[in-house]
Amino acid sequence: MSCFVTHLESAIDGTSLPADTIQTLHKDRPLWVRYDLPAIARVLSPEKLASREPTLWRYRELLPLPTDETPISLGEGMSPLIPASNLGQSLGLDQFWIKDESQLPTGSFKSRGLAMAVTMANHFGIKRVAIPTAGNAGGAMAAYAARAGMEAYIFMPRDTPVINQMECVMAGAKVFLVEGLITDCGKIVRQGIDEMKWFDFSTLKEPYRIEGKKTMGLELAEQFNWQLPDVIVYPTGGGTGLIGMWKAFHELRELGWLTSDNMPKMVSVQSDGCAPIVKAFEANERFATPWEGAHTCASGLRVPAAVGDFMILDAIRESGGWAVSAAEEKIISTMYRATAMEGISVCPEAAACVLAIEKLITNGQITRTDRVVMFNTGTANKYIETARLNLPVIHDPASVDYSTLAP
Amino acid sequence: MSCFVTHLESAIDGTSLPADTIQTLHKDRPLWVRYDLPAIARVLSPEKLASREPTLWRYRELLPLPTDETPISLGEGMSPLIPASNLGQSLGLDQFWIKDESQLPTGSFKSRGLAMAVTMANHFGIKRVAIPTAGNAGGAMAAYAARAGMEAYIFMPRDTPVINQMECVMAGAKVFLVEGLITDCGKIVRQGIDEMKWFDFSTLKEPYRIEGKKTMGLELAEQFNWQLPDVIVYPTGGGTGLIGMWKAFHELRELGWLTSDNMPKMVSVQSDGCAPIVKAFEANERFATPWEGAHTCASGLRVPAAVGDFMILDAIRESGGWAVSAAEEKIISTMYRATAMEGISVCPEAAACVLAIEKLITNGQITRTDRVVMFNTGTANKYIETARLNLPVIHDPASVDYSTLAP
Numbered sequence: 001m002s003c004f005v006t007h008l009e010s011a012i013d014g015t016s017l018p019a020d021t022i023q024t025l026h027k028d029r030p031l032w033v034r035y036d037l038p039a040i041a042r043v044l045s046p047e048k049l050a051s052r053e054p055t056l057w058r059y060r061e062l063l064p065l066p067t068d069e070t071p072i073s074l075g076e077g078m079s080p081l082i083p084a085s086n087l088g089q090s091l092g093l094d095q096f097w098i099k100d101e102s103q104l105p106t107g108s109f110k111s112r113g114l115a116m117a118v119t120m121a122n123h124f125g126i127k128r129v130a131i132p133t134a135g136n137a138g139g140a141m142a143a144y145a146a147r148a149g150m151e152a153y154i155f156m157p158r159d160t161p162v163i164n165q166m167e168c169v170m171a172g173a174k175v176f177l178v179e180g181l182i183t184d185c186g187k188i189v190r191q192g193i194d195e196m197k198w199f200d201f202s203t204l205k206e207p208y209r210i211e212g213k214k215t216m217g218l219e220l221a222e223q224f225n226w227q228l229p230d231v232i233v234y235p236t237g238g239g240t241g242l243i244g245m246w247k248a249f250h251e252l253r254e255l256g257w258l259t260s261d262n263m264p265k266m267v268s269v270q271s272d273g274c275a276p277i278v279k280a281f282e283a284n285e286r287f288a289t290p291w292e293g294a295h296t297c298a299s300g301l302r303v304p305a306a307v308g309d310f311m312i313l314d315a316i317r318e319s320g321g322w323a324v325s326a327a328e329e330k331i332i333s334t335m336y337r338a339t340a341m342e343g344i345s346v347c348p349e350a351a352a353c354v355l356a357i358e359k360l361i362t363n364g365q366i367t368r369t370d371r372v373v374m375f376n377t378g379t380a381n382k383y384i385e386t387a388r389l390n391l392p393v394i395h396d397p398a399s400v401d402y403s404t405l406a407p
Numbered sequence: 408m409s410c411f412v413t414h415l416e417s418a419i420d421g422t423s424l425p426a427d428t429i430q431t432l433h434k435d436r437p438l439w440v441r442y443d444l445p446a447i448a449r450v451l452s453p454e455k456l457a458s459r460e461p462t463l464w465r466y467r468e469l470l471p472l473p474t475d476e477t478p479i480s481l482g483e484g485m486s487p488l489i490p491a492s493n494l495g496q497s498l499g500l501d502q503f504w505i506k507d508e509s510q511l512p513t514g515s516f517k518s519r520g521l522a523m524a525v526t527m528a529n530h531f532g533i534k535r536v537a538i539p540t541a542g543n544a545g546g547a548m549a550a551y552a553a554r555a556g557m558e559a560y561i562f563m564p565r566d567t568p569v570i571n572q573m574e575c576v577m578a579g580a581k582v583f584l585v586e587g588l589i590t591d592c593g594k595i596v597r598q599g600i601d602e603m604k605w606f607d608f609s610t611l612k613e614p615y616r617i618e619g620k621k622t623m624g625l626e627l628a629e630q631f632n633w634q635l636p637d638v639i640v641y642p643t644g645g646g647t648g649l650i651g652m653w654k655a656f657h658e659l660r661e662l663g664w665l666t667s668d669n670m671p672k673m674v675s676v677q678s679d680g681c682a683p684i685v686k687a688f689e690a691n692e693r694f695a696t697p698w699e700g701a702h703t704c705a706s707g708l709r710v711p712a713a714v715g716d717f718m719i720l721d722a723i724r725e726s727g728g729w730a731v732s733a734a735e736e737k738i739i740s741t742m743y744r745a746t747a748m749e750g751i752s753v754c755p756e757a758a759a760c761v762l763a764i765e766k767l768i769t770n771g772q773i774t775r776t777d778r779v780v781m782f783n784t785g786t787a788n789k790y791i792e793t794a795r796l797n798l799p800v801i802h803d804p805a806s807v808d809y810s811t812l813a814p
Contacts, residue, residue, distance in 0.1 A: 054461030054485065074750055075487020075507060078461065082482055086556075100482060103510055106752065107788060147750035149493075153812065158800060163570075166794040170787060172747030174812065177800045184804035195809045340579030343481055343554035345513065380577060381514060384791060387573040393565060393584045397591035402602045405560065405581065 004035045005064050008207050011311055019064070022124050022199075023207055030204040030308050032247070033064050033211050037254045046226060046257055054078050056112055056215035062251060064120060064211050072119045072148045074105035076112055077215055081223040081373070086341040087354070088372075092361050095371045097229070099220060101378060102345050106167060108378030109216065110140035113240055114201075116212030118144035121199055127151060130198040132185030134237060135164035135299045136378055141201055142171035153198055155185035161299055163382040181294055183305055203238035204308045213241045217248030220373065226252070227259045229371040231321070233357055235349035236268040236277055237303035239312035241375070246315035264373075265321035268312060269349075269356040271296035273328040274304060277312055281323035286310045296328055297386055298348035300377065322365060326355035332386050339380060348383055350376040411442045412471050415614055418718055426471070429531050429606075430614055437611040437715050439654070440471050440618050444661045453633060453664055461485050463519055463622035469658060471527060471618050479526045479555045481512035483519055484622055488630040488780070493748040494761070495779075499768050502778045504636070506627060508785060509752050513574060515785030516623065517547035520647055521608075523619030525551035528606055534558060537605040539592030541644060542571035542706045543785050548608055549578035560605055562592035568706055570789040588701055590712055610645030611715045620648045624655030627780065633659070634666045636778040638728070640764055642756035643675040643684055644710035646719035648782070653722035671780075672728035675719060676756075676763040678703035680735040681711060684719055688730035693717045703735055704793055705755035707784065729772060733762035739793045746787060755790055757783040 008017040012029035023031055044061045052058035056077030057065070065071060079101050088096025101109035114137065121129060130153035131141045138154040145152035152173035156164065157180060168175045178185050189200050204210065221228060228249060234242045246266055252258050270278050274294035280287065290305040306312065316323055334351035338344070346354075353374045360366040380386075394400060415424040419436035430438055451468045459465035463484030464472070472478060486508050495503025508516035521544065528536060537560035538548045545561040552559035559580035563571065564587060575582045585592050593609050600607055611617065628635060635656060641649050653673055659665050677685050681701035687694065697712040713719065723730055741758035745751070753761075760781045767773040787793075801807055 051458045055487070073489075075489055075510065080462070080482020082480075086554075100512075102514075103482065103512060105507075105510060105750075107509075107514060107786060143750035143752070145750075146747050147493075155801070162794065162796070163788050163791060165796055165798060166791060167752065167788055169794075169796060169798070170743050170746040170752070171750055172743075175798050176812070177798050178804055179800065179802045180804045188801065188804050188807050192807065192809050192812075196812065336577050336579075339577040340553050343512075343550035343552075343578055345550070345574065345577070379514060379788075381570050381574055381786075381789060384570060384573060387569065387576075389569070389572055389576060391572060391576070391582050391584050393586065394562070394595065395586045397585055397587045397595050400595050400599065402599050405583070405599075405603065 003065060003067050004040050004061055006034050006036050008032065009034050024200065024205055030311065031207040033207050035062065035251070037251060041255045046222070049222065056212065059215055059218045062218065063116065064208055066123055069119065069123050071115065072122055072144050073115060074111065074143060074147065076104050076115050078219045079103050081220065082344060084342045084344070087338055090341065091357055092368055093370065093372050094368055097373045098342065098344055098376050099216065099373055100344055100376045102347070102376055106136070106139045106143050107382055108136040108140065109241060110136040112215055113209035113212040114140035114144050117201060117206055117209045118148050118150070120208040122148045122150070126199045128198040129201045130189045130192065130196065131201040132182050132189050134182050134302055135160045136382070139164050139167040142168040142173035145173065146171040155188050157181055157185065161383055161385055163384060182303055183290070203240055203306070210240050210244045210247070213244035214248040216241055217245030221252055221258065226257050228262065228264045229373045230264055231267060231366055231370050231372045232264045233267040233269060233353045233372065233374045235298070235301060235353055235375065235377055236270055236312060237300045238306050239268070239277070239308050242266055242268055243308055243311045243315055246319065263319055266316050266319040267321045267356065267360065268316055268323040269353045270325050271298050271301050271328045271331065271352055272325040274302050275325040276304060277309065278323040278325045280309065280313055281316060286313055297331055298352055300349045301352065322360065324356040324359055326352035330355055335380055335386065336388070344376055345380040346376055347378045347380045348386060349378070350374060410472060410474050411447050411468055413441050413443050415439065416441050431607065431612055437718065438614040440614050442469065442658070444658060448662045453629070456629065463619065466622055466625045469625065470523065471615055473530060476526065476530050478522065479529055479551050480522060481518065481550060481554065483511050483522045485626045486510050488627065489751060491749045491751070494745055497748065498764055499775055500777065500779050501775055504780045505749065505751055505783050506623065506780055507751055507783045509754065509783055513543070513546045513550050514789055515543040515547065516648060517543040519622055520616035520619040521547040521551050524608060524613055524616045525555050525557070527615040529555045533606045535605040536608050537596045537599065537603065538608040539589050539596050541589050541709055542567045543789070546571050546574040549575040549580035552580065553578040562595050564588055564592065568790055568792055570791060589710055610647055610713070617647050617651045617654070620651035621655040623648055624652030628659055628665065633664050635669065635671050636780045637671055638674060638773055638777050638779045639671045640674040640676060640760045640779065640781045642705070642708060642760055642782065642784055643677055643719060644707045645713050646675070646684065646715050649673055649675055650715055650718045650722055653726065670726055673723050673726040674728045674763065674767065675723055675730040676760045677732050678705050678708050678735045678738065678759055679732040681709050682732040683711060684713070684716060685730040685732045687716065687720055688723060693720055704738055705759055707756045708759065729767065731763040731766055733759035737762055742787055742793065751783055752787040753783055754785045754787045755793060756785070757781060
């Protein structure tokens with residue numbers, strides 16, 4: 001591989017593996033991509049970045065893309081970092097931003113990881129891919145696979161949001177609904193590898209999705225002029241984004257680009273209807289126990305077991321952050337409240353983050369002067385099942401009694 | 408007004424009007440915003456633009472934003488210009504791009520115009536706004552009004568896509584469904600101005616939405632390194648985008664930034680279920696007759712009468728372009744076909760453009776070597792009513808017969 005990647009490294013035991021062939025897990029656990037950071041520091045600088053195209057590929061040297069490879073791209077990144085002072089003030093924060101990932105291809109942050117994973121799979125000549133999904137990852141994989149001309153198999157719980165079903169079908173994927181959870185879908189993909197000869201695109205089961213998600217951290221650093229915020233609040237299903245951002249911050253520190261040594265506290269947010277990471281965090285465990293009876297309207301959080309659980313928990317603890325659960329029954333009303341305050345289309349997973357911030361402020365873990373960033377991981381428009389519509393109908397446009405229109 | 412705006416100009420008779428007060432129509436027809444372009448050319452250059460933030464506000468000098476005003480922004484623009492060679496080759500085009508507006512706030516191009524209109528309304532102290540909408544404009548207005556703290560009234564046909572209804576409600580707008588078309592909704596807004604004291608945000612009834620939409624043309628020019636494409640294919644409801652882009656190209660020519668004198672042919676696309684502009688174009692009329700019995704699944708094209716009809720038709724003719732109708736019954740299947748080819752979420756309005764391009768190639772009006780750009784004005788995810796789902800269900804994840812999964 002002719003880029004700056006040196007090797008892959010097992011996250012569980014540090015074993016070194018070559019990056020120039022297809023890799024999946026090592027001892028059933030994920031791999032890190034490692035780079036020659038001193039060499040990157042010699043050829044790249046924040047100044048050089050400034051005039052590059054506004055996509056995640058601006059960070060090319062920090063990505064596994066081989067030098068001679070064209071990315072499979074839909075123009076993903078860089079998402080806006082939007083000041084959210086109305087919501088911030090209501091929460092008791094003087095400095096609050098929302099990183100709005102709803103403005104990426106397919107309307108969610110999943111396009112970062114899948115753009116990278118599909119690009120690398122394409123590089124290795126893979127022609128057929130399969131994924132278990134809570135919804136948005138399937139939509140993103142379908143889109144990039146379509147662009148790459150790959151055959152895509154998608155397995156999703158039967159009650160996955162209908163928009164996610166639709167986007168996968170539109171992109172030409174073969175979509176199957178499964179009576180069960182994402183973990184059941186994962187089993188179907190795993191057990192079909194030999195017979196179906198597909199490549200398993202499950203979260204963290206190939207090493208490159210995390211590198212795509214890492215760009216959330218790179219963008220955040222650049223948008224904050226290389227001084228990281230104090231707290232990052234992030235909804236956690238499979239956890240790739242949180243793991244990836246924490247990796248990004250370490251790489252930036254080693255590159256010498258950060259203007260302060262202060263690293264952000266990483267906050268992992270789940271719903272109390274499915275909170276395996278929160279449970280493990282509170283019990284001081286490094287590995288999480290699969291959650292029984294997972295249920296939440298925030299479909300992206302309905303992940304009862306994550307193969308990267310220890311990587312998430314390590315990052316949270318190393319950062320001095322927390323794992324926090326949100327009250328499931330308050331999520332939908334919070335989506336509506338937050339969207340009406342900022343005009344940002346706040347998805348249920350991000351609404352859970354708002355609730356988590358309220359908890360952390362109440363407990364004194366976050367204070368008014370902290371610089372806090374929350375991730376909106378997708379557009380609320382994909383969650384039509386959460387709609388609360390009971391709209392008045394005007395039957396005769398010619399004779400409207402305007403006095404009745406006021407609320 | 409302390410920016411480069413000199414005055415407003417009536418599009419129907421050239422009358423000059425001051426820009427430092429609230430303006431609407433003149434003789435029931437729209438206004439142009441005029442600038443001191445020589446002064447802009449002295450302070451701004453393509454080189455200066457290159458390192459600015461990737462939003463439409465990078466073109467600040469060419470926008471009506473007063474110097475001391477902060478925009479009401481959700482990070483809108485600049486949308487990616489995506490090479491679409493799979494679809495292009497299938498159409499018989501060697502050079503084909505999709506400008507993907509689905510990646511803007513609220514998932515559609517409408518955020519450009521409404522960001523600008525709400526910013527200006529806010530500048531003038533307007534606190535209550537109302538809009539008739541086919542769907543996406545309402546969603547965008549609701550979002551920006553929420554951000555600005557304005558009260559928003561939205562009137563939409565009863566069968567407007569449900570996602571559009573949802574996004575307006577989420578953003579806190581007062582939403583009313585109307586038995587009728589967008590023109591009936593427009594009447595309700597117009598007739599309520601005195602009693603409700605709201606500002607009428609109908610298409611082109613205030614002068615600034617067009618300036619926001621103009622940025623599609625500015626971005627396109629910059630992304631093509633200031634050499635415009637040969638043909639621009641654009642779906643047309645109210646037509647603000649087509650009018651705005653044509654205005655942008657004239658302004659860029661006057662600034663001296665274009666590297667070639669060749670201006671693109673502007674192609675306006677409608678559905679044969681609602682094609683007033685096409686009918687007027689073919690009849691050599693400058694004004695369009697309201698379309699009777701308008702119907703199309705491409706809700707953004709369901710605009711039976713446009714107040715800027717003559718501005719659309721003037722631009723098409725001046726550019727040497729055409730107005731073309733697409734076969735309504737082919738739109739949904741074309742959405743699916745195009746999305747599966749490129750991975751771009753192609754909305755029904757853009758699918759109509761694909762069909763129009765096929766017509767123009769068949770007729771020899773577009774040729775293989777033309778550099779053609781098509782606009783994808785929004786995400787297909789907002790049109791759940793067009794979904795074609797009949798997905799297989801796996802009832803027992805533990806015992807899957809993989810031989811049945813192949814299509």
